[in-house]
Amino acid sequence: MEELKERKVVITGAGAVGSTFAYALAQTGIADTVVLLDQNPELMKGQVLDLQHGLPFSPPIIIREGSQADYHDARVIVITAGAKQQPGESRLNLLRKNIAILEHIALDIAAQGSQAVVVVVSNPVDPLTHAVLEKLDWPRGRVIGSGTFLDSARFRYLLSRHCGIDVHNVHAYIMGEHGDSEFAPWSMAHVAGMPLDQYCLVCNRCDDLKKEKRQIEDEVRNSAYHIIDYKGSTNFAIGLALVQIVAAIIRNQHSVLTVSTLLNGEYGIHDVCISIPCILCESGVERIIEERLTKEELKALVHSANILRKTSEEVHDVSSCK
Ligand SMILES: NC(=O)c1ccc[n+]([C@@H]2O[C@H](COP(=O)([O-])OP(=O)(O)OC[C@H]3O[C@@H](n4cnc5c(N)ncnc54)[C@H](O)[C@@H]3O)[C@@H](O)[C@H]2O)c1
Numbered sequence: 001m002e003e004l005k006e007r008k009v010v011i012t013g014a015g016a017v018g019s020t021f022a023y024a025l026a027q028t029g030i031a032d033t034v035v036l037l038d039q040n041p042e043l044m045k046g047q048v049l050d051l052q053h054g055l056p057f058s059p060p061i062i063i064r065e066g067s068q069a070d071y072h073d074a075r076v077i078v079i080t081a082g083a084k085q086q087p088g089e090s091r092l093n094l095l096r097k098n099i100a101i102l103e104h105i106a107l108d109i110a111a112q113g114s115q116a117v118v119v120v121v122s123n124p125v126d127p128l129t130h131a132v133l134e135k136l137d138w139p140r141g142r143v144i145g146s147g148t149f150l151d152s153a154r155f156r157y158l159l160s161r162h163c164g165i166d167v168h169n170v171h172a173y174i175m176g177e178h179g180d181s182e183f184a185p186w187s188m189a190h191v192a193g194m195p196l197d198q199y200c201l202v203c204n205r206c207d208d209l210k211k212e213k214r215q216i217e218d219e220v221r222n223s224a225y226h227i228i229d230y231k232g233s234t235n236f237a238i239g240l241a242l243v244q245i246v247a248a249i250i251r252n253q254h255s256v257l258t259v260s261t262l263l264n265g266e267y268g269i270h271d272v273c274i275s276i277p278c279i280l281c282e283s284g285v286e287r288i289i290e291e292r293l294t295k296e297e298l299k300a301l302v303h304s305a306n307i308l309r310k311t312s313e314e315v316h317d318v319s320s321c322k
Contacts, residue, residue, distance in 0.1 A: 006075055007075060008070075009033070009075065010037065010070050010077045012077065013122065017084075017242075019051070020238070021242045022034050024242075026059075030243065032062065033061070034061060034064075036051075068108045071112035071114040072113060072114055073114075075249070076246050077118045078118075083098055083101075084123070085224070087228055088229075094123050095128075098122050102122060117143075117249050119245055120132055120145045124179060125145040126177055127308060129145030140285070144245075145178070146238070146241060147178050147259045147274075148177075148178050148260075150237055152173045154223050154237070155172050155173070158216045158219055158220060159189065162206070171188075172190065172196070177308050182304065183300040183304065197209070245259065249282060254286065255280050257278060257280050261278055267290065267293075272312065274301075277289045
């Protein structure tokens, strides 16, 4: 790790997500250098100038425009480049647009001999994470997708509102595809230290828990579609979620986060990048946690993996047709 600048983060894609993440990261002091790259030089210049003008109000940090050479000594590379989801467009439809862009960026990263951990954010994030990992041919833990970490945050927020309890006292995950087949493993949801079902007996605020659970899960799954309908893109929550992911890597925190990682037999699933609770540290995913899921939850995970496997096969077809 000698060649790495310990706290340098390169953000490829300076659009809504990349710039919001840079803005949030700059205020934390977690990184000491933030470099923005974008194929649109004017946008990159404008975003960097705007961010630099906020430096009198943030911890000491260098924010600057960059080039591919910056991949060489980056600690973390966060890829937010590419087309974004249009209203009504499924994440999987984005694939055709973004696969070529991400593979090209992966080749640039490889050409610089980078030792970084790569975090893929562009959608559809799971197959794109897989494509970048394959191009780089690195240990699987070093290329991760932001996956359902954002969806898990949405889930915790909705549960906290439902229970009338501080979100920090709600521990719950969304697993599977970052997309339509994601699901809530309810057996793992804990509120105030209790499994949710037990807490509900104490809380007694709702009449029909089964119905409420279904509504919450649907709301999580459809959140991105609603926000995109309202304002064209999602950027604030993902920006903050990325700060947590990058902090876990730079600070070697061993945090448990649901990120997209390549499964090689865990849960009986092979060769698919999918979101599972993982322990995240300086080298990326250190360990994939094999939770004790119920039969239905395991079925939902395998179903989601099958959908993603099919998508990854499409990725191969798209790539081999070029
Ligand atoms: N995983 C998640 O939870 C999550 C959440 C929100 C958005 N996203 C995804 O993140 C991506 C970015 O979203 P956005 O709203 O910032 O889009 P955006 O259009 O605002 O920004 C994308 C940027 O990528 C740049 N770009 C395109 N090709 C490039 C290349 N080869 N090299 C460098 N830059 C390049 C564009 O010029 C643009 O500035 C989308 O794919 C979106 O779906 C993912």
